[in-house]
Amino acid sequence: MTTQTLSQPSGALTEPRAVRWLLTGLALAFLALFLLVPLVAVFVQALEKGVETYWAAIIEPDAVAAIRLTLIAAAISVPLNLVFGIAAAWAITKFKFRGKAFLITLLDLPFSVSPVISGFIYVLVFGLQGWLGPWLKAHDLQLIFAVPGIVLATIFVTFPLVARELIPLMQAQGTEEEEAALVLGASGWQIFFRVTLPNVIWGVLYGVILCNARAMGEFGAVSVVSGHIRGLTNTLPLHVEILYNEYNFVAAFAVATLLALLAILTLAAKALLEKKVRQEVKATVKPLGME
Amino acid sequence: MGIQVQKISKKFGTYTALDHVDLQVPSGELVALLGPSGSGKTTLLRIIAGLETPDAGSIHFDGEETTQRKVRERQVGFVFQHYALFRHMTVFDNIAFGLTVKPKTERPDKARIRRRVNELLQLIQLDNMANRYPAQLSGGQRQRVALARALATEPKVLLLDEPFGALDAKVRQELRRWLRNLHDEIHVTSVFVTHDQEEALEVADRVVVMNQAKIEQVGTPEQVYDHPASPFVFSFLGHVNLFHCRSGDHPAGAIASPTRVEGRSIGYVRPGDIRISRSAATSEDYPAEIVFIQGAGALPRVELRRLDNGETVHADLPREKYRQLGLQIGEKVFIRPTNMRIFVPDYQI
Numbered sequence: 001m002t003t004q005t006l007s008q009p010s011g012a013l014t015e016p017r018a019v020r021w022l023l024t025g026l027a028l029a030f031l032a033l034f035l036l037v038p039l040v041a042v043f044v045q046a047l048e049k050g051v052e053t054y055w056a057a058i059i060e061p062d063a064v065a066a067i068r069l070t071l072i073a074a075a076i077s078v079p080l081n082l083v084f085g086i087a088a089a090w091a092i093t094k095f096k097f098r099g100k101a102f103l104i105t106l107l108d109l110p111f112s113v114s115p116v117i118s119g120f121i122y123v124l125v126f127g128l129q130g131w132l133g134p135w136l137k138a139h140d141l142q143l144i145f146a147v148p149g150i151v152l153a154t155i156f157v158t159f160p161l162v163a164r165e166l167i168p169l170m171q172a173q174g175t176e177e178e179e180a181a182l183v184l185g186a187s188g189w190q191i192f193f194r195v196t197l198p199n200v201i202w203g204v205l206y207g208v209i210l211c212n213a214r215a216m217g218e219f220g221a222v223s224v225v226s227g228h229i230r231g232l233t234n235t236l237p238l239h240v241e242i243l244y245n246e247y248n249f250v251a252a253f254a255v256a257t258l259l260a261l262l263a264i265l266t267l268a269a270k271a272l273l274e275k276k277v278r279q280e281v282k283a284t285v286k287p288l289g290m291e
Numbered sequence: 292m293g294i295q296v297q298k299i300s301k302k303f304g305t306y307t308a309l310d311h312v313d314l315q316v317p318s319g320e321l322v323a324l325l326g327p328s329g330s331g332k333t334t335l336l337r338i339i340a341g342l343e344t345p346d347a348g349s350i351h352f353d354g355e356e357t358t359q360r361k362v363r364e365r366q367v368g369f370v371f372q373h374y375a376l377f378r379h380m381t382v383f384d385n386i387a388f389g390l391t392v393k394p395k396t397e398r399p400d401k402a403r404i405r406r407r408v409n410e411l412l413q414l415i416q417l418d419n420m421a422n423r424y425p426a427q428l429s430g431g432q433r434q435r436v437a438l439a440r441a442l443a444t445e446p447k448v449l450l451l452d453e454p455f456g457a458l459d460a461k462v463r464q465e466l467r468r469w470l471r472n473l474h475d476e477i478h479v480t481s482v483f484v485t486h487d488q489e490e491a492l493e494v495a496d497r498v499v500v501m502n503q504a505k506i507e508q509v510g511t512p513e514q515v516y517d518h519p520a521s522p523f524v525f526s527f528l529g530h531v532n533l534f535h536c537r538s539g540d541h542p543a544g545a546i547a548s549p550t551r552v553e554g555r556s557i558g559y560v561r562p563g564d565i566r567i568s569r570s571a572a573t574s575e576d577y578p579a580e581i582v583f584i585q586g587a588g589a590l591p592r593v594e595l596r597r598l599d600n601g602e603t604v605h606a607d608l609p610r611e612k613y614r615q616l617g618l619q620i621g622e623k624v625f626i627r628p629t630n631m632r633i634f635v636p637d638y639q640i
Contacts, residue, residue, distance in 0.1 A: 176375035179342055180437075182362050183369040184389035185444060194392070198379045 042260050046253035057243075057251035058258070065231040066239035067258070069147065073222075073235060074215040077154040081211050085162025086204065090196065092163075093170035094178060104167075107160050119153050119224025126152075145227030150235065153221040158214045165207035169200055169280060202276035209273065213266040217259055292353045292447040292480050293318040294339060299348035301334055308334040310504040311348070316497075318353070319478045321471070323491035326501035327527065332484045333452055335501070339482065340369050340450050352447065365448075368441030368479075372453040374433040376425040382436050383421040386411055389444035411439040414473070431462040438470075442477075451483035455490065467494050488528045492516060500524045522634045525559045532565065532604045534558035534628060557634060564630040565606035567593065567616060576625035579604060581618055593618060595626060 014020065047054055057063060088107060092100060110118065124130050126143040136143060143149045177199065181191045197204075219237040226233040228242060236259055243252035296314040300307075309331045316322050324332040337343040339350055341362035349358045357365055376385050384391075386408045390399055399407070412418045415435040425433055434454060441449060454470070455463040471494050474481055485491050491498045492512040500507045500515055500523075508520040519525040534557070568576065582603070583594040590607040597604060604626060608616070618624070 176371050176373060177377055180369065180371060180375040180440075181377070181388065181392070183340060183342070183365075183367060184392065184440070185363040186388070186392040187363070190392045194388075195377055199377075 039260060042253055042256050045249060046257045048253075049250050053250055054254045054257075057254035060251070062231045062234065063239060063251075063255055066234045066236050066255070069150065069234065070216050070236040072147065073151050073154045074212055076151045077158055077215050078208060078212050080155055081159050081162050082204070082208055084159060085164075085166060085207060085211075086197070088163040089166035089170055089200075090192065093167055094175050094196065107163055110157050110160055115153075115157050115218065115220030116224055118156050119221035122149060122153055122156070122221075122225050144225050145229065145233060147233065149225035150222050150233060153225045154215050154218055157218050157221050158211045161211040161214060162204065162207035165210065166200055166203050169203040169277065170196075173199055173280075200280060202273055202280055206270065206273040206277055209266055209269045213262060216262055294448060294480065294482070295351040295354065296335070296339065297349045297351070299335065299338060299345045299350070301331075301338065301343065301345050307504045309338070309345070312504075312506055314499060314506060314509070316480060316482060318480055320496045321474045321481045321483070321494065322497045322499060323495035324482060324484045324499050324501060325488060325491040325527075326486065328486060329503075330501040331504045332486075332501050336450050336452055336482060336484050339448070340367050341365050342369070366444070366446050368444070368446035368449045370434070370437050370441050370449070370451040370454050372456050374425070374437045374457075376433055376437055376440070378425050381422050381424055382412070382417065382428070383408055385425070385436055386439045386443050388440060393444075407443060411443055414442075415439045429462075430458050431466055434458065434466060435469075438473075442479075446479065449479045449481040451481065453484050453486070455487075456485070463490070470494060492528070500527065502527070519559075519632065522557070522559065525632065525634075530562045530605060530607075532560045532562060532628070533602070534560060534631060558628070558631040559634065560628040560631045562592065562605040562607040563590070564628060565604060566627045566629050567595075567606055567608065567618070568625050568627070569616075571625045573627075576627045579624060579626045581620050581622045581624060584618060584620055586613070595624070597626075598623070 015023075046057075088103070091097070092104060123144050125132055126136060126149065127133050128137065128144070130144075141148075143152065177195050178191050181195045186194065216235075217237060218235075219241070222235055223238055223241075226235065226238055228234060228238060230242070234242065236255060240252050240256050240259070243249075243255065294314075294316040296312060296316075299309050299312045301309040312331070312335060314335075324335060326332045334343060338345050341357075341360065345358065349356055351357060352365070377388065380388070387404050390404045390407065393399075408421070409418070412421055415438065417432060417435060417439075420428065420432065425436070428436065434457075438451075438454075451470075455466050458466065467490055470483075483494070492515075495512060497509065498512055498515045499509050502523050508515055508524045510518070510520075515524060516528050519528060525531055571578070578598040579595040580598060581593060582596050585592045585594075589610075591610060591613040593606045593608060593613075595604045595606065596602070606626065
């Protein structure tokens with residue numbers, strides 16, 4: 001009886017058929033036009049001149065160097081942001097301290113500043129003409145137009161992602177379990193590793209996936225600090241831009257398919273993890289006592 | 292182990308949660324902190340546990356100052372209202388937690404931990420649920436696991452924050468009796484917070500009635516119920532009828548005369564202490580009209596309106612008496628308070 005009413009909504013609970021089709025159709029058409037068509041276009045363009053040309057564009061040395069640099073930047077920035085994000089979320093949600101609101105505001109800074117500006121700030125601080133430029137040069141350190149600058153810029157634009165994912169989750173879970181562990185005699189580290197972290201582990205993974213996608217796809221900030229030196233300081237997105245500007249469309253789209261695949265993988269992982277994260281939150285919902 | 296609370300005060304911003312509270316909990320007793328929400332009872336419990344720090348005053352365990360001692364060194368067991376079980380651990384691991392986090396030198400070996408946990412599982416009658424997760428248990432089962440977890444480390448003091456608050460009525464009844472029996476077995480000094488007077492009276496050796504950041508009265512359930520120290524305690528510990536009368540004329544326990552209702556002091560009478568009769572035996576019987584009868588339940592309840600001043604009076608009758616009288620709505624009868632307490636207010640409300 002119940003399933004029947006659910007599968008066939010009565011007139012009182014729904015809109016006329018035409019309205020439903022129109023609304024659903026509009027939403028789907030919008031998605032197709034702005035998301036699906038471009039995605040397909042990327043792959044069509046990339047494979048336009050055959051699989052061999054496609055493959056050649058990807059294994060070309062500059063492209064391989066770009067892939068390697070992108071992986072390095074992500075491999076350094078994601079773990080750092082993982083540690084930072086967990087620490088920040090832990091501090092913000094489980095402790096009371098002065099300046100908490102300020103810390104939360106700081107956390108959002110990379111979201112509110114245009115990536116190009118943040119890249120530019122790094123140039124102003126660490127560049128040759130920047131504040132620390134002469135000192136860095138004297139010690140033979142080059143940050144800007146080199147790999148360290150790219151890593152720094154990537155860390156900056158991705159650092160809110162893990163924390164932002166964890167804060168609402170940890171807030172919903174509250175601090176009762178930590179208090180219980182404390183009374184039972186656990187030390188701070190024991191509470192963290194045995195109670196807090198296992199409770200948010202799927203949320204952490206979710207944050208890492210988002211952080212990784214952003215780290216690999218970042219263009220603006222990295223573009224400013226990289227200097228676009230082919231084979232040396234080009235990441236994947238920058239390499240795509242260079243190829244495109246050289247009218248080498250097939251190669252540009254071929255490399256772009258790698259980023260598109262990353263996006264699709266990220267979405268799939270996200271969808272899987274979202275369910276797990278919801279369960280983490282759900283387990284905290286106060287149950288009714290039923291025997 | 293006895294607990295001594297001395298002059299504890301605590302404020303949250305401008306809100307006073309505790310105001311110079313003194314309390315002695317004798318060793319081995321089961322004490323209830325009873326009060327309405329916001330009376331400071333949970334704050335007091337959390338201060339004893341060390342989960343809150345008092346603004347002033349001190350806590351002693353057996354005369355030894357513990358105010359500054361770290362929570363994990365206090366050796367208290369704490370049971371949370373919403374259980375606070377570790378959701379990603381099985382029942383077994385939850386109960387074992389307190390033992391497994393001990394420093395290496397004090398930690399019992401695996402076999403001993405297993406034995407201890409199995410003992411506790413038997414105690415809470417959940418031996419076959421060791422491998423379940425909290426989400427797979429009912430509310431009552433979760434609360435028993437929470438209790439076993441708190442007992443695993445053999446705490447010197449057991450503190451329970453509204454332990455049955457989130458359970459339905461029937462389970463609450465069972466668990467209450469179970470807690471009482473458990474305490475009779477293991478005799479650990481226990482303090483539990485509740486806003487349910489029935490629960491406090493049924494379970495505790497001693498009831499501490501709190502109101503507005505202060506303790507109103509401490510006593511055995513009989514003492515606080517039969518000899519309440521203040522109007523608040525009287526009305527919080529059960530239903531009450533107010534009889535207005537003049538203070539000077541009536542010593543406590545006397546019966547108010549219906550002609551003196553304009554006085555300032557107030558007589559308090561429990562619904563069970565009202566006698567209903569068909570004829571006036573003495574001048575202390577007031578005429579009243581039956582307005583409503585609720586016949587179901589352990590004690591049938593009769594609502595009456597006094598004919599002299601229009602005040603509403605509730606009376607609880609034993610079932611037998613109720614059947615014998617065969618009362619009807621609209622009937623005129625006589626009522627007499629058989630036990631009344633008069634409080635002379637020292638301030639005007």
